[in-house]
Structure formats: C-alpha cells, structure tokens
Amino acid sequence: MATAELLSNIYNNNIHKAISEQSYTENIEALYKALDGVDINTKFDPEKHIIFKKEDVEKTKRFTMKEFGLENEKQISAIGASAPFPLFSKEAVDIMRAEILRKDVFLQFARISPTSSSGLDGSVRGFARESCPFTYEAWKHPKSIEAVSSMAGVPLKIVMDYEVAHTNVAMKNPDDAEQETIAHNRELINKGEFFGKEQMIPSIVGWHYDSYPFVAVLMLSDTKKMIGGETIIKLGNGKVVSVEGPQLGYCTVLQGRLVEHIAPKPLGYTERLTAVSSYVAADPLKHEESVLHTVKPEVLFGSRYTDFYTEWIDYRMKLIEERAKYLREKVLNDQQNGKLFEKEKIMKFVEDLENYVGRTWKEMVVSDEEYAKAK
Incomplete structure (x- = not known):
C-alpha cells in the first residue's frame, strides 16, 4: 500500500527525484555551454529544419509485423x-538540445x-x-507528423502534448567511456571479430511493450563513438x-x-540524449x-501527477466524443436514407465504447506492486 509520504511525493511531482543543481553543474552545464552560439529564439521553419523527403520512405527499410511474426488484429499498421x-x-x-x-x-x-545506478541517467x-x-x-508540425506517419504506414497524431519529445538522458564519465571502448575492441580482436559481427550488448531497460501504439525515437547526440544502441x-x-x-537528427x-523490445546499453558514450x-x-x-504501464506518475518519476492525468483524461474523452458523434450521425443518416437499423453492429459499437471508458479509469489504478517500486 501507498504510505502518506509516498503519496505526498507523487502529488508533489516527485521533486525528491529532481536533478540537483550540483549534478547539473557537474554533468550537464558543459553540454549547454557548448551550444553557446545556438539561438533558441529561432523560429521553426519546416522548409529548413525538416530534412525528411518523400523518397526516404522507399529508401528506408521498414519491417512488417508479418516479418516479425507478430501480425495481430489489434495492430493499426x-x-x-x-x-x-x-x-x-x-x-x-542543436536548438532542441539548447x-x-x-x-x-x-x-x-x-x-x-x-x-x-549512477544517478546520472534520467x-x-x-x-x-x-x-x-x-x-x-x-514535433507538432504537420510535415513532421506526415513524415512519421509515412514511415509508420498509417496516419498518426501525437497522443497528447505531454508525450511530445519525452527525452531520455544518459551521462557517463569520459574515462569510463574510453575504457569501455578499449575493453570492447580488445574482446573483438581476441575473437578475430574486430571488423566482423554485431555484438549483443546488455540493455538499459528490460523487455517491455510501450504504453502507446507508435513511438518515434530521435537521436539528439553524436553517435560516432557509440558502440551499440540498436533496438x-x-x-x-x-x-x-x-x-x-x-x-x-535521424529517427526510427x-x-x-505490440512489439516487445529492449533498449540496449551502448558503450563508449559520454552523453546520450534521445x-x-x-x-x-x-x-x-x-x-x-493505449495503457499507462510505463508512464503513470506512480511508476515514472518524470510524469507530473495533475498535469499528466489531466491530459490523459482530455485525450480519452475527445476520442469518445468523436466516436459517439460518428455513431449518432451514422444512425441518423441511415434512417434518412431508408436503411434498416443495424442493431447488432450498433450494439457492438456501443459495447466497445463502454469498454473504452472502462479501460480509461482502470489504467489509472495503481497496484500494490507498483507502489512498492515507487521509492
């Protein structure tokens, strides 16, 4: 069960897990100062800042659910x-980083x-x-959404503003990163594989499914010295x-x-922002x-309690409104056009709507196991 202290922390947006000013100064400030010449007041220009082209869809390998052996009646693409x-x-x-x-x-x-484990990942x-x-x-510009949708094979929309550019930050001491690279390369040389096969690397996050149907992952760091980092x-x-x-600047x-995956732990990096x-x-x-397994405030420190749940309810209720409006208009149009009332289909539609409302609140329930992990 949740203690009064735990609930207080959650309601106060887990500020006890905020990055300290000292940690910022020691680990992050230099990254920001390296962007000194970047003007964050620059206005976003899709013609200038979006480098995606329609032909990239044909040039880029896209893996189907069938190829993965994961075809599912619930898939949206x-x-x-x-x-x-x-x-x-x-x-x-550079502007995003700044x-x-x-x-x-x-x-x-x-x-x-x-x-x-280091206190530098967040x-x-x-x-x-x-x-x-x-x-x-x-991220919200129609051309960006069109690019992501083209690659995903289905028209998409960002689920809610809270989920725009959720950024994962991983930091590592430069000496540690160098030693990782040396050790990794030495191992490959000993195996005669330095110019050879891709290696499996331990993951940052265990096997999991995402909370939302699709994600787009953008790399904000220079990856030239990173080893691994694939999905x-x-x-x-x-x-x-x-x-x-x-x-x-590239995205996947x-x-x-519906696709179970892990985020591998790359080697040789000093900072990694995605x-x-x-x-x-x-x-x-x-x-x-959509579910809340990986994003609800009680299990993810970065989700602010009131802000997150307000947007969750807003997006869910909007979808319910859209579906209800469609059903009402369909029934009235069918009547006006002399069509027979499709009772079984309408009942199934309303049942699905009811289930969607139920899932909305059920996803907000926090189990004792989830509370136990929230420290």
Whole structure:
C-alpha cells in the first residue's frame, strides 16, 4: 500500500527525484555551454529544419509485423518498425538540445530514472509546450507528423502534448567511456571479430511493450563513438532481431504497443540524449488500446501527477466524443436514407465504447506492486 509520504511525493511531482543543481553543474552545464552560439529564439521553419523527403520512405527499410511474426488484429499498421531515416537538420537538433539543456528547464522537468545506478541517467517529460517552443513546433508540425506517419504506414497524431519529445538522458564519465571502448575492441580482436559481427550488448531497460501504439525515437547526440544502441525486438518465434539505432537528427518508428523490445546499453558514450514522441491513429475509429504501464506518475518519476492525468483524461474523452458523434450521425443518416437499423453492429459499437471508458479509469489504478517500486 501507498504510505502518506509516498503519496505526498507523487502529488508533489516527485521533486525528491529532481536533478540537483550540483549534478547539473557537474554533468550537464558543459553540454549547454557548448551550444553557446545556438539561438533558441529561432523560429521553426519546416522548409529548413525538416530534412525528411518523400523518397526516404522507399529508401528506408521498414519491417512488417508479418516479418516479425507478430501480425495481430489489434495492430493499426502493417509496419512494425523502421530503420533510421533523416528527420531534423543539425541546426534543429542543436536548438532542441539548447532548449532542453537550459538550467531552468532541466532543473524543473528532469527526474532521475528509477533504474539509474549512477544517478546520472534520467528523463525530461512534459516540458515542450510550456518551455521549449521550437521543440514543440518541430514535433507538432504537420510535415513532421506526415513524415512519421509515412514511415509508420498509417496516419498518426501525437497522443497528447505531454508525450511530445519525452527525452531520455544518459551521462557517463569520459574515462569510463574510453575504457569501455578499449575493453570492447580488445574482446573483438581476441575473437578475430574486430571488423566482423554485431555484438549483443546488455540493455538499459528490460523487455517491455510501450504504453502507446507508435513511438518515434530521435537521436539528439553524436553517435560516432557509440558502440551499440540498436533496438532489439523479440520475434513471434521467440528469436530476436536488432534494428539499427539512429544517428544524430535521424529517427526510427516502432509499433511498440505490440512489439516487445529492449533498449540496449551502448558503450563508449559520454552523453546520450534521445527524444521520444508517442502517437495514436489519426482515425478515431481505428483500434486504440493505449495503457499507462510505463508512464503513470506512480511508476515514472518524470510524469507530473495533475498535469499528466489531466491530459490523459482530455485525450480519452475527445476520442469518445468523436466516436459517439460518428455513431449518432451514422444512425441518423441511415434512417434518412431508408436503411434498416443495424442493431447488432450498433450494439457492438456501443459495447466497445463502454469498454473504452472502462479501460480509461482502470489504467489509472495503481497496484500494490507498483507502489512498492515507487521509492
């Protein structure tokens, strides 16, 4: 059960897990100062800052759910995942980095990850609309959404503003990163594989499904010295396959609600920032089964209690409104056109609507096991 202290922490947005000013000064400030010449007041220009082109869809490998052995009646697209594709320019990425790495933004919105052993790994959530206008406009622009939708194989929309550019931050001491690289290369040399096969690397997060149908993962760091960092996916036959990780400014999409995967732990990096935006189908009538397993404030320190749940209810009620409006208009139009009332179909539609309302509140329930992990 939840203690009074635990509930107080959750209601107060887990500020006890905020990044300290000292930690910011020692680990983050240098990254921000390296962007000294970047103007964060630059207005987002899709013609300049979006580098995705329509032909990239054909050039980029996209893995189908069938190829993964994961075809499912609940899938909203035949596409399971994409290889990395270009999305935002270097200038756009620099501005995004400068926005999020500002001291006032980082100290307000960043939280240490529940799985961080170093105290240097964390996430920054729910900041874009309020504090980072360039980042917000970049992800919300129709051309950006069109690019992600094209790769996903289905028209999408961002699930809610809170899930715009959720940013995962991983930091490592430069000496440790160098020693990791040396040790890894020595191992490959000893095996005669230095120029050879891709290696399996331990993961940051265990096997999991995402909370929302689709995610787009954008790399905000230079990956030239990183070893690993790909996404590893579990196939329907129990085997695994890896999808190459993106380089700076590149993005991958994943139907993560139905594709079980892990985020591998790369080697040789000193900082790794990835921005993740989450999507649902643009068509309100398509299957929608988002959950809160990985994002509810009681289990993820970065989700602010009132802000997050308010947006969750808003997006769910909007979808219910859209579906109810469709049903009402269909019934009236059928009558006006002399069609017979389709009782069984209408009953099934209303039943599904009822179940959707039920899932909305049931996802907000916090189990004793979840409370036990919230420290």
